[in-house]
Amino acid sequence: MTGEGMRGEGMAGGGGFAGAVASEWTKLWTVRAAYLCLVAGALLMGVFTFYYGAIARINDHPVQPVGNAPVAAAVLVQFVVVVLAMTTVTSEYATGGVRATLLWVPVRHRVELAKGVVTAAVAFVAGVLFGVLGTAVAWASFEGRATFDATTVLGQVLLLGGYLALVAVLTVGVSFALRAPAGVLTVLFLLLYGVPTVLTGLGGKVLRAVNDHLPHGAGTHAMLADDAPYPRMAGFLIVAGWAAVGHLIGRQVLRRRDA
DSSP, X not given: OOHHHHHHHHHHTTTHHHHHHHHHHHHHHTSHHHHHHHHHHHHHHHHHHHHHHHHHHHTTOOOEETTHHHHHHHHHHHHHHHHHHHHHHHHHHHHTHHHXXXXXXXXXXXXXXXXXXXXXXXXXXXXXXXXXHHHHHHHHHHTTSEEOOHHHHHHHHHHHHHHHHHHHHHHHHHHHHHOSHHHHHHXXXXXXXXXXXXXXXXXXXXXXXXXXXXXXXXXXXXXXXXXXXXXXXXXHHHHHHXXXXXXXXXXXXXXXXXX
């Protein structure tokens, strides 16, 4: 291939996948929403884990691993990641900026994949830091009503980061499929919180089994390593499966209706 042909191919690909990732990374940190989401996540984690430890201490709950507190906080913190990942997609459709994005990166699935990679990386790092913060706050709040094992805490913190990363990928896919913030938030609220809450409240073997295979139920089992009906990593793979399905749905919609 001639040098001119190679340059033409590079321009057509918008810098390739690496260029698409670099572009999404730059766009993410040039808007205030990313910083606000991360600050909100830290505040939610701190408040929730302090409350969790205090309630366990006051009500004399059985001694438990301190890492259970930040895992429980994921039910709220995950929506900070949802908003962050959703904004990377819906804001571009709202402003028309998606046209420029698709012009520079005409390979449609590359755009979605780049957004998924960037938001997942940010969510993973944020999740780990949130987990460390939540563990520290909970340890102080428990006041002796919790155990600390470095290996257990490390596993829970890393899996919290992994869970939030997969939630980010799922959100990007749903955002490309629906494109409207209200629709995205409604679907993900129901999937990650609304339906699981109803199923847990109603109880019953069948409903519990359904909840065990929804993203948050499976993710919680993976992070807690509790008496789930499947191995710990199977729970994580279930969440990954949901993220993959969301990504593929978004990809199909994007291929048929780009801008």
